Amino acid sequence: MVPACHPEPVVVVTVLVTALAVASGRSAGGCALVAGAILTGQLSVGWCNDRLDAGRDTATGRRDKPLVTGAVGARTVTVAAAGALALCVPLSLASGPAAGAAHLVGVAAAWSYNLGVKRTAVSWLPYAVGFGLLPAFVTLGLPGHPWPPAWSTAAGALLGVGAHITNVLPDIDADLAGGVRGLPQRLGRRRARAVAPVPLFAAAALLAFGPPGPAGLAGWAALAVTGPLALATAVPASAGSASRLPFLATLLTAAAAVGLLLLHGGALA
Known part of the structure; x- marks a missing residue:
């Protein structure tokens, strides 16, 4: 199950943004909320990606993919992606409406990439939106809700x-x-x-x-x-x-x- 979530980027992005929250002055509780929101958002994106690409991965013989080898079922990955996304919403909004909205827009951009933007000439746009809004997610949760x-x-x-x-x-x-x-x-x-x-x-x-x-x-x-x-x-x-x-x-x-x-x-x- 874990390999299907793209664990390397999940860990890297979660650690990076949490460290950025620490460096910006977020409280311990605030940093924990940032970590939880980023982790669940990234998990949802990773599982969504492998689930939607299962047919293509099978056709191209991607034996490094759990859904191709049968190590995990399609329904399990679907439920995991939906569950992680459901958790991501309240965890994001716990940092405040503006901060939560910034993060959820980024997660939505990542899902749009999985759902078809990846096949177009603007495949870079969801990444630009998602990563560009990460500093806003961190700072809008600070006292006074400053924009970065x-x-x-x-x-x-x-x-x-x-x-x-x-x-x-x-x-x-x-x-x-x-x-x-x-x-x-x-x-x-x-x-x-x-x-x-x-x-x-x-x-x-x-x-x-x-x-x-x-x-x-x-x-x-x-x-x-x-x-x-x-x-x-x-x-x-x-x-x-x-x-x-x-x-x-x-x-x-x-x-x-x-x-x-x-x-x-x-x-x-």
Whole structure:
């Protein structure tokens, strides 16, 4: 059952947003509510994704999918996705109506991706909306319900777009065989590899120069890391036989940008 929820992104996003809530000054109870809402939202999205893709995964022989191997039943995954979504609503609204609405719009965007947007040229949009609203979910639950600064929203959206392209990279061939033609698939493997680091580097630049005050050592260090990584992946052919290099480079770029986001968590409000 657990593998069907896409556990890696579920854990990463839940930990990231909870850490952002801690850095922004949310109370212990508030951080717990953020963690619960993010966890249930991500679980619902992951289970929904595997349930809706079961037919395509079976046709393309995806033996890494529990629904394909029969390790879990379709009805079980359907009930789990619906149950997680039902829990996500009150847990999100427990942070306040505005904060809850921000998170639920992001979850709805993720579900829209699963329900068909992933097959279109705007497959990046749900990721931009979902990730862009995460800082708002955190800050709107603070006293006074402040809206986060524009640089954090834009950086979150750019991280989402970069995450979308990076996440799709390993499965582009299988997706095309199954009729999925989102933006990365339309770009093709070579161009998608070259494009993926661009929004991630742009997010790092925003997080370095967007907050008040100088970029500081951490900001310049992040740019010193992400700049060469972006250049290294701009020409995929140069990787030669080391075909995983562009994918790993985009992950390192994302990690540096996320580190900056957490470092500036206190400036969100």
